[in-house]
Structures are given as C-alpha cells and as structure tokens.
Amino acid sequence: MRGKYANIIVDISHEKVDRPFQYRIPPHLQGKLEEGMAVTIPFGKGNKELAGYVMEVTDQAEYAEDKLKDILDIRVGDMPVEADFIRLAAWMKRNYGSTMITALKTVLPVRQKKKTQEKRTVTLKLPVEEAKEQLAFYEKKHQTARARLLKELIGQQELSYELITGKLHVTTKTIQALAEAGICQIRTESFYRDPVRLEKQETLRKRLSAVQQDIVEKISADLQAKKPGVHLIHGITGSGKTEVYLALIERVLKNGKQAIVLIPEIALTYQTLIRFFNRFPGRVSVMNSRLSAGEKYDQFERAKSGEIDVMIGPRSALFTPFPKLGLIIIDEEHENSYKSESMPKYHARETAVQIASCHAAGVVLGSATPSLESYYRAKNGEYFLYEMKERLTGGCLPTVYTVDLRQELKEGNRSIFSRKLQELLTERLNRGEQSILFLNRRGYAGFISCRSCGYVMKCPHCDVSLSEHRNGTLVCHYCGYEQPKVSVCPQCGSKYILGFRAGTEQIEEQVKKMYPKARVLRMDADTTRSKDGYEQILSAFANREADVLIGTQMIVKGHDFPDVTLVGILAADLSLSVGDYRASERTFELLTQAAGRAGRGNKPGEVVIQTYQPEHYSVQYAAKQDYEGFYEEEILYREMMQYPPAAHMLAIQIAALAEEGGRGLAERLAEAIRKSQDGSVRVIGPAPAAIGKINDIYRFVIYIKHREYDRLVEIKDFTEELLNGIENRKETVYFDFDPVNAY
Ligand code: ADP
Ligand code: ZN
Ligand code: ZN
Secondary structure, eight states: OOOOEEEEEESOOOGGGOSOEEEEOOGGGTTTOOTTOEEEEEETTTTEEEEEEEEEEESOOSSOGGGOEEOOEEOTTSOOOOHHHHHHHHHHIIIIIOOHHHHHHHHSOOOOOOOOEEEEEEEEOSOHHHHHHHHHHHHHTTOHHHHHHHHHHHHOSEEEHHHHHTTTOOOHHHHHHHHHTTSEEEEEEEEOSOOOOOOOOOOOOOOOOHHHHHHHHHHHHHHTSSSOOEEEEEEOTTSSHHHHHHHHHHHHHHTTOEEEEEOOGGGOOHHHHHHHHHHSTTSEEEOOTTSOHHHHHHHHHHHHTTSOSEEEESGGGGGOOOTTEEEEEEETTTOGGGBOSSSSOOBHHHHHHHHHHHHTOEEEEEESSOOHHHHHHHHTTSSEEEEEOSOTTOOOOOEEEEEEHHHHHHTTOOSSSOHHHHHHHHHHHHHTOEEEEEOOGGGTTTBEEETTTOOBOBOTTTOSBOEEOTTSEEEOTTTOOEEEOOSSOTTTOOSOEEEOOOOHHHHHHHHHHHOTTOOEEEESTTTTOSTTHHHHHHHHHHTTOOSEEEESGGGGSSOOOTTEEEEEESOGGGGGGSSSTTHHHHHHHHHHHHHTTTTOSSSOOEEEEEESOTTSHHHHHHHHTOHHHHHHHHHHHHHHHTOTTTSEEEEEEEEESSHHHHHHHHHHHHHHHHHHSOTTSEEEEEEEEEEEEETTEEEEEEEEEESOHHHHHHHHHHHHHHHHTSTTOOOEEEEEESOSSOO
C-alpha cells in the first residue's frame, strides 16, 4: 500500500530540528494524509505532543521500522498547506534565511477560535424636526463637521462608523459629542467577519486616456503569455495608475482568474478602497493588520472557495491562496514596509515575482518614485517600463523655493523658519488657507553637520554619515570606523558643527509663539499612539479644524488635502545623514512626496525646502521633481560603492546578552567568512549596530557585498553550518538580504 511513512516538519522554531522527521502512518490514517496537512505527533524523549506539517508521504523508510513513532492524528481545523506554499516557504527559507517552520508560518494563515466581530453604526436619536433645528444651529455656529454628520443622519436612517470617519471626515470625538448630547446613538452589533461592508455607490466609469489604454493593452497582452513578466509603471501621483490597475483587474477576472493588490497600510484609506469596491462589488476583500488571526483566516477561506476575486492589503495579503491567481499589483512599490522586519526578512516585491512565476501570473509595480532596485531592473530590460507624466485632474505642479539655511544663519536668522517660509506662512494665515510643515525626522540618529557650511562628517570607507555616540566618538555603522568628535568644522573652521536637534514639539511651540491665532495640529508618533489617532488628526485637518499641520513622514502619505497651498520642509537634509547608503534615495522620495502635497486642489501650491545642503543632488532633483535625473546620479554612487542594486548585500546581525560574547562571535564569523571566500566577496565589519544595545541586548552586524545574490545565499548557508557546530551558543543570529535600513 502506498504511503506508509510521512516526513514531517515539527512546529518548533529551532535550527537543530529544522529538518523533516520521519513518522509511521498508523492504519486509521492510511490514505488520508496529504502533503501540507497539519498533524499531531509525539516528539522527543518525553513524547510531547506537538503540531507538525507533512512535507512528503513516502514508502521509503529512512530508519528501522521499530525506531519510528506513529503520527497521532490529523489536526482538524488547520488549513492544509498547498504544495505551492510549501515550495514557497522553502524558497523563502533559502533566499532570506530562517527555519522552515518560521517560513511556513509566514505564508500560512493561522486558524484560531472564532471571535464574534462587532459592527458599529450611528443612528439619529432626535425626531427629524428637532434634528433640523439643531442642524440650523450648527450651521449658524460654523460647526461644519457636526453639521455634516447631522445632515447625513437626517437623510439616512443608519450610517456605518467607517463611512462617517472615512468619507465624511468626521472624527470619533465629534460622533461621541453628538451621542453625549443625545442627538445620535452609537450601536454595536455582531456580524460575520466580513471587513468589507461599504455601500456601493454609483460612479461613472472613466474613459481611459490614450496613455492608460496603451499600458492596459500592453500589459494585458503580456498576461496571456505562458510566462508573464514584471511591469513597472512610473507615474506621478494623480497620473491615473489606480485606474490602470482597475482596468487590468477587470480583464483578469474576465478570464476567470484572481488578483492581489498590495497597498501600504497607511495608504489603505477609504478613498482608495471605495474605488475597488465600486468596481467589483462583492468580489473584494481587505486585509489589514487590525484583523485578528481568525479574521485573516476567514479572508483566506473566502479567497480559496472562490467567494472573492480581489484581495487588497499590505505585505501579508501576498499569501492569499487564490486557486487561479492571474495578477499581483504592488502600489507604491518603493515603500519600505514591503520588507518584512522579522524572520524571514522577505521583500514583497521579490516574493511576489516568485509567487507569480508558480501561477503564470503577472506582476505590476507602480510608483511616483520607484525604488532604485526596480528602476534599475527596468532599465536593464528585466522589467517592462511605462511612464505616466501628466496629472489627469489638471492642477499644475507647485512652485518650489529652495532656501539655504547657512545663508539665513549668516544673515542673523536663527529661527527654525527661514524668512521665505515665514512670509508665505503669514500670507496663508491671512488668506485662511492651509499649510503643512514637514519635519524630516528620519535623520534623528545623531549625525554631525556644520551649520555654517553644511559639511557632514562621513566615514572615509563607506561614504555614509558618521553617528555620534554617547561616549563622544563618531562611529560608522557599516564598518565600525571610529574617530573622536570634532569641535571645529574640518571644511570651514566654524565652531557651529553639531548634531541637529529639533522635534515636532519644538516646531509646534515656535509656530504658536509666532502666530498665536493659528490653529495647529501635530502628527507624530506621540499624537498617533491611540488606535484612531492618525485618522482623527487627518479628518480634523481635512475638516479645516486647523490652519497648520505639523508632522513627520506620516503626513506625506496617503491623504489628499485640496485646501493646502503651502508645504514647508523644515530641514530637508536631515534624512540625508542617517548613516545608511539609501539616505539620498529616501530624501528624494520624501521631498518629492511632501512637495506633491501642495496645490492638489484648484489653487496653485508653493513649497519651501529649507536645507543646509542646497547643492545636494537629491535636494535639487526633488525641487525640480526630476526622478530620472536623480536616478542617473544615484546609480553612479551605488555602482561605485557596490551598494544594491549594483550589487547585493547581506547583513548578519548578532544579538547577545553579553557584550563580549556577541563581539567575539561576530568577529569569529567575519573571520571565517573572509577565509572561506575569494577576493570578490567584501566582508565589512563587524561593527556595533546603530542602536548598539536595545533592552539590554547587544547587537553587532557584519555586512557582506557581492554581485551575485546566490553567492550571498551560499555564505548564509555556510554561516548557519558554523553556528550549528557551536555548542551552547547563547547569541542569536539574524540574516537580512539587501537590507532597507542600516542596523
Ligand atoms: P494615481 O493612482 O496615479 O495617483 P488615480 O488613478 O488615482 O491616479 O487618478 C487620479 C485622479 O484622476 C482620480 O481622481 C481619478 O478619478 C482621475 N482619473 C483617472 N483616470 C482618469 C480618466 N481616464 N479620465 C478622467 N479622470 C481620470
Ligand atoms: Zn563648516
Ligand atoms: Zn564605514
């Protein structure tokens, strides 16, 4: 009889047991086991009952019959893993470094006990006549948000909470205030776990522009191929990319296939989702990090059973088990959130390409500022490239002023606002228009620069900024190079060479001091800590409850404010100095996006970029909104320094409770890797990580560069083997291929 034994991966994440173990299939399970099923097995000396996944059913005993244990049972309720997913997990394990079980768990939905979900609705409590009186009162008082909500409630019997906070831009606070005043009532009821309950709206189908039509035709033709390719759409914001996605999905569905759309969590707004729901009513589901494991599982079940055809969500939506996947779309493909921060540290882009190739599906990437990786591949012919250069809704690009902060200092202005920015801000406040002040806070890590000439202290070997450490030394986080702090600028001799320290709070204080009448909102990690904080601030600003919005990178994404006519970028070069080879790319991307926030409506916008390095290419190209120019210059730097995408990079991170142990192991690994490889492999470090100690755990990092990805995979395997040979190892080691952040 076929299938007497099963090779099983045990549900323990430990390198030592990260291989299949063989078990006997007992008579009552014979013929019932399939690859990917979850089973219960006895494990180890104590025969502890553990879960495991069947990797293979075979007649080939690898050990003597009497040495094998019996499988206990099939775990009902656990979704069996398709062979596809096992292969995908194996691919992730190999290419990103992790145990098989961790990789499996990344691609599998976890079944949990069903928890009933709640749906919140708001209904009018007052009689209609009274409500109308109240409405007139709000209107007279210019309480626009309240008036809007009340008006809608008078017109409709019931509104969903999501609709109110989303489309109506009314904050939770306002709803609660109305409820407390006895005007409306908030009801909570349970409903089947279906996160998509948006009412269909009638919208006119847009006629595609010639550019859009052309792209849709070309990509659709390619989707018919046996092996569809990867398509990169480089299109400015508002150029109509989403409309192209919709048209492509429509064709995919017509062919009886399904589509996955990845959108960064922060951009999963009502405005975006509603377009998909309207276009494919009842066929779309959304995944987000707020869903419980059980809800995610439900969504996957619905996808598998054919109940839905389109899944929208962040990174993890990639693993939706559609029976006939036809297309994967990744919007805002340059976003760092597409890279996983836990093991396996996979990138959604590469993983999407891998998944697509198993299904003969196509991949479409879209961005206004594509990642260097994608653009490089498009230029090399690996991806197809499409350009969309015009905004379809009209509205011209904003006027950009670049202000040299060194000059401001020379002329005696020590405020964080340049004279130009003050002038324009005053103008906006007088005219009653809105402004955004953007603090590029990524560079807070303590780099040192000269206020007088803009000089930044850099590592002589890696060409990235040095970071100031508490003990006063300046350190490179790639190679560990160290030098004492300087007190005068090596370039101009000024003594104004120091770390930049200004946070959003200080800016808020300054604005309030200079413009006591201005209504100010601040959005940063502190003010958005609560679950609805982010949404509340955005709706309040959209409701024109404030004149000025101050914030970090959070404010440059995902939301449109048509009344904003001024964007001030306070210190553009902060992110240029994060001690990371991607600093220029990120700066260009943030500046371009921030600048794009101004003048979305019909009033023209202005942008002030304040910087100590006005001559820096990422500042200059961002001011001109010239992606191509930026790319050409940046790729030269990557080629010269052999940073990705010109080469590949593997970061090996060592985490240890004991500092000496950690450093010792890091040195030992670096040494062994150096010895085992030829001169084409560059081993850099070890160095202490940027944050050398987190929660009492010391962290060290080794960087390895090589042109060939596979060579780095070999080095990872070699390192794993070394690690397995060390008894009682106390340190933990993580692998990160082509890291998006410096450690
Ligand atoms: P992107 O995704 O590139 O930011 P969108 O697809 O969201 O661009 O389009 C931007 C705006 O232009 C939206 O308001 C959209 O409704 C509108 N739009 C897109 N395509 C067309 C078209 N063919 N005709 C008219 N308006 C369009
Ligand atoms: Zn100087
Ligand atoms: Zn260095």
